[in-house]
Amino acid sequence: MRRMNTNLVFGQYYHTDSWLHRLDPRTKLLGTIFLIITLFLLENTLLIASAFFGTLILILSSKIPISKFLRSLKMMTTLLLITVFFQVFFNRGNVLVEFKFTLTVINLLIIIFLLVLFLLSRKVIIRHRFFLFLLLVIVSFYLQTIVTSGKVLANYSVGLYEDGLYLALKIVIRIITLILLSSLLTLTTKPADLNTGMERLAKPLKHIGIKVSILSMMISIALRFIPTLINEAGRILKAQASRGIDFKEGKFTEKITQIISLLVPMFVISYRRAYELADAMEARGYIPDAERTSISLLKYKARDFLTLVFILIFFSTIVVLKVMDYAI
Amino acid sequence: MGINFSKVNFSYQTPKKKRAIIYNLLDINLNIGEKDEFIAIVGHTGSGKSTLVQLMNALLLPLDGKLEILGTEIKKKTILKPIRKRVGLVFQFPEYQIFEETVLKDIAFGPKNFGVVSPEARAREVAEMMDIADLLERSPFTLSGGQLRKVAISGILASDPDILILDEPTVGLDPFAKAELLGLLEKLNKEYRKTIIIITHDMGVVSNYAKRVIVLKEGSIVYDGDKKGLFEKEDLLKKYDLDYPETVELLKAVKEHFKIDIDVNKHSIGEAYQEIIRAFGEKDEH
Numbered sequence: 206m207r208r209m210n211t212n213l214v215f216g217q218y219y220h221t222d223s224w225l226h227r228l229d230p231r232t233k234l235l236g237t238i239f240l241i242i243t244l245f246l247l248e249n250t251l252l253i254a255s256a257f258f259g260t261l262i263l264i265l266s267s268k269i270p271i272s273k274f275l276r277s278l279k280m281m282t283t284l285l286l287i288t289v290f291f292q293v294f295f296n297r298g299n300v301l302v303e304f305k306f307t308l309t310v311i312n313l314l315i316i317i318f319l320l321v322l323f324l325l326s327r328k329v330i331i332r333h334r335f336f337l338f339l340l341l342v343i344v345s346f347y348l349q350t351i352v353t354s355g356k357v358l359a360n361y362s363v364g365l366y367e368d369g370l371y372l373a374l375k376i377v378i379r380i381i382t383l384i385l386l387s388s389l390l391t392l393t394t395k396p397a398d399l400n401t402g403m404e405r406l407a408k409p410l411k412h413i414g415i416k417v418s419i420l421s422m423m424i425s426i427a428l429r430f431i432p433t434l435i436n437e438a439g440r441i442l443k444a445q446a447s448r449g450i451d452f453k454e455g456k457f458t459e460k461i462t463q464i465i466s467l468l469v470p471m472f473v474i475s476y477r478r479a480y481e482l483a484d485a486m487e488a489r490g491y492i493p494d495a496e497r498t499s500i501s502l503l504k505y506k507a508r509d510f511l512t513l514v515f516i517l518i519f520f521s522t523i524v525v526l527k528v529m530d531y532a533i
Numbered sequence: 534m535g536i537n538f539s540k541v542n543f544s545y546q547t548p549k550k551k552r553a554i555i556y557n558l559l560d561i562n563l564n565i566g567e568k569d570e571f572i573a574i575v576g577h578t579g580s581g582k583s584t585l586v587q588l589m590n591a592l593l594l595p596l597d598g599k600l601e602i603l604g605t606e607i608k609k610k611t612i613l614k615p616i617r618k619r620v621g622l623v624f625q626f627p628e629y630q631i632f633e634e635t636v637l638k639d640i641a642f643g644p645k646n647f648g649v650v651s652p653e654a655r656a657r658e659v660a661e662m663m664d665i666a667d668l669l670e671r672s673p674f675t676l677s678g679g680q681l682r683k684v685a686i687s688g689i690l691a692s693d694p695d696i697l698i699l700d701e702p703t704v705g706l707d708p709f710a711k712a713e714l715l716g717l718l719e720k721l722n723k724e725y726r727k728t729i730i731i732i733t734h735d736m737g738v739v740s741n742y743a744k745r746v747i748v749l750k751e752g753s754i755v756y757d758g759d760k761k762g763l764f765e766k767e768d769l770l771k772k773y774d775l776d777y778p779e780t781v782e783l784l785k786a787v788k789e790h791f792k793i794d795i796d797v798n799k800h801s802i803g804e805a806y807q808e809i810i811r812a813f814g815e816k817d818e819h
Contacts, residue, residue, distance in 0.1 A: 440624065448630070
């Protein structure tokens with residue numbers, strides 16, 4: 206029988222048998238880093254767009270359903286919207302469209318009335334509050350263009366600038382490409398492999414006294430315990446709900462008690478788990494500083510070599526062109 | 534009154550179009566009395582026991598069907614707090630829910646939330662009953678596992694629920710603490726006339742304490758009735774994924790080995806002992 210919570214596994218790995226899945230994690234890590242740097246070196250909109258299409262081709266070759274990528278984009282929509290908003294309205298330049306608004310006593314009163322109505326309707330209309338609010342904002346601006354009678358309080362205009370739109374477009378494509386590239390990495394590589402890859406890449410750091418193997422052990426344990434702790438938190442929430450805590454409601458002071466009633470048990474559980482795990486690891490002979498062999502041996506194959514060489518050539522071409530002041 | 538399920542289905546998935554839902558509970562019809570019942574819910578791991586009890590105090594809401602708890606039908610907008618006060622649910626390893634600085638405060642936490650007039654007095658009362666009055670001023674994090682379990686159960690009892698549900702209350706307790714806890718539940722059932730519902734894997738507990746047994750298998754109720762009727766059935770293990778109580782296992786082995794006529798359906802050690810004596814006495818006479 207499946208439970209929702211236990212399905213929640215950190216990392217988004219999606220298994221198919223594409224060439225991207227077969228690549229060595231180190232290749233993918235380095236490749237992704239270089240591609241992202243390249244992406245930010247590009248200035249020309251056409252080139253950025255082609256980078257976007259290149260990424261799309263990579264995505265198609267990974268045989269992973271597009272919906273998985275859309276999900277990670279979805280999480281960033283708010284960020285994208287805010288970016289677009291600021292770029293569009295705060296970049297001066299050639300005016301594309303200009304909206305003129307007049308704030309008068311009458312439409313101000315209507316707007317206030319609508320706002321009060323919106324706040325009072327909280328108990329009646331529960332769903333789609335955000336869209337209702339959006340509608341309210343649009344209606345109140347629209348009112349300022351049609352209802353112009355009454356004592357005028359203020360005249361103002363909001364312009365849409367060409368440069369702003371252009372810049373916004375560039376930034377949006379860049380961010381989307383960035384998200385897609387990094388999702389491509391996490392979707393085609395298991396978290397454990399990714400961790401091993403990072404450990405290997407960071408190995409030279411031990412010469413300057415950084416204990417890479419310990420760091421990577423810490424990261425993999427942390428990743429491993431995220432779903433477990435989420436499960437535990439769900440259980441504690443339910444247990445406290447049985448003791449009469451309503452996490453959805455309550456005044457501010459009650460909220461504090463509610464949070465404490467979740468946090469204290471979570472701390473206790475985490476500490477307990479940590480001690481138990483430490484004992485279990487020691488019992489199986491884990492010594493932090495010892496040289497350890499890994500169960501997943503990473504082997505560099507011809508395709509890894511080819512991929513990396515190709516990406517490096519691509520990257521250095523862009524850098525050289527950039528240094529030579531070509532408009533890219 | 535009591536808890537009534539009629540044709541209740543439940544799934545942890547949210548139903549979407551085009552997707553077949555995997556039901557965690559299917560077609561549950563169940564009536565549980567408000568008073569005097571002592572019910573054991575048994576079933577294999579993953580059969581839906583914990584899900585069922587979480588529906589009973591509305592921590593989970595049914596996907597469809599009708600669920601009535603103490604006269605209130607449970608719907609999306611039902612105010613659940615009064616229901617949770619009257620149906621207390623003790624989770625597995627309840628000691629993890631403890632968070633206050635002193636035992637007294639933690640026991641009083643539930644009643645305080647539910648608006649009981651003097652929560653601390655109520656907490657003291659319950660602590661007296663649970664025999665942990667000497668621990669009240671201590672920090673919960675200095676107590677032993679068994680003591681913590683008692684504190685946690687007291688925390689639920691302090692809200693004075695009519696129906697008390699416990700999810701595997703005896704797991705991880707030593708035999709002495711286990712017997713003590715079960716004795717206490719029996720006392721609550723007999724003296725205070727509360728309905729007790731326990732989830733357990735221990736068929737000994739079922740045979741010694743429960744009056745009624747509900748067996749779940751793969752999300753459906755496959756048996757609901759008294760324990761005698763259950764243990765009389767052949768092939769319990771195969772049909773319901775259950776074990777027999779130890780005494781029954783022993784008597785069966787005796788019957789098999791000595792080829793004598795013996796009633797295997799004895800559930801306490803005393804009864805089993807008498808039965809063996811009786812059977813061997815008869816055998817010797819022949």
